[in-house]
Amino acid sequence: AQSVTQLGSHVSVSEGALVLLRCNYSSSVPPYLFWYVQYPNQGLQLLLKYTSAATLVKGINGFEAEFKKSETSFHLTKPSAHMSDAAEYFCAVSKPTLYSNYQLIWGAGTKLIIKP
Amino acid sequence: NAGVTQTPKFQVLKTGQSMTLQCAQDMNHEYMSWYRQDPGMGLRLIHYSVGAGITDQGEVPNGYNVSRSTTEDFPLRLLSAAPSQTSVYFCASSYSTASSYEQYFGPGTRLTVT
Numbered sequence: 001a002q003s004v005t006q007l008g009s010h011v012s013v014s015e016g017a018l019v020l021l022r023c024n025y026s027s028s029v030p031p032y033l034f035w036y037v038q039y040p041n042q043g044l045q046l047l048l049k050y051t052s053a054a055t056l057v058k059g060i061n062g063f064e065a066e067f068k069k070s071e072t073s074f075h076l077t078k079p080s081a082h083m084s085d086a087a088e089y090f091c092a093v094s095k096p097t098l099y100s101n102y103q104l105i106w107g108a109g110t111k112l113i114i115k116p
Numbered sequence: 117n118a119g120v121t122q123t124p125k126f127q128v129l130k131t132g133q134s135m136t137l138q139c140a141q142d143m144n145h146e147y148m149s150w151y152r153q154d155p156g157m158g159l160r161l162i163h164y165s166v167g168a169g170i171t172d173q174g175e176v177p178n179g180y181n182v183s184r185s186t187t188e189d190f191p192l193r194l195l196s197a198a199p200s201q202t203s204v205y206f207c208a209s210s211y212s213t214a215s216s217y218e219q220y221f222g223p224g225t226r227l228t229v230t
């Protein structure tokens with residue numbers, strides 16, 4: 001069975017500091033991996049995704065993530081945090097289903113807090 | 117494009133009442149789904165559809181019904197509301213059922229059951 005673990009329900013960093021949000025997955029088949037962001041009182045939007053091409057994936061707003069098969073990780077990073085990055089971030093892995101091979105398994109989310 | 121729209125934004129129900137959460141998308145997406153979001157639990161899939169007339173259950177389907185008569189609309193019905201269904205509900209759609217495609221989310225419906 002596939003699963004996703006996000007370490008830390010809350011992460012606090014200073015403005016300008018490195019952002020590191022951790023995601024580990026388990027999957028019996030080669031996974032597709034996603035990071036989504038949710039700003040307060042909004043729906044989720046895609047930050048970036050890994051679909052078995054380059055292991056270092058660049059997304060929107062200066063975020064990137066590296067797929068490490070040996071560590072079963074897909075951590076999200078940004079070199080310098082901005083106040084506008086304050087949001088909740090979700091990691092997800094795809095899972096095969098009856099009709100298609102598309103069902104996302106979600107992590108519990110990590111709330112990123114930016115200190116001025 | 118309006119994208120994925122959901123109505124209502126907020127709803128309060130009494131235990132035992134029924135209601136329908138509306139979801140529509142104007143992107144001609146094949147795949148649509150309903151999630152509920154509860155604190156500390158991420159998103160949990162309720163039901164999904166891979167095309168008009170085809171639906172399937174997700175992780176937490178009990179107490180909910182869906183149908184998909186058109187490509188655009190995917191309503192979620194609560195049959196007899198319970199306090200455990202207090203949550204934020206998100207509808208999402210995707211161009212393809214292939215697992216590499218991103219999902220587009222609506223703004224959510226915040227439901228309280230008293």
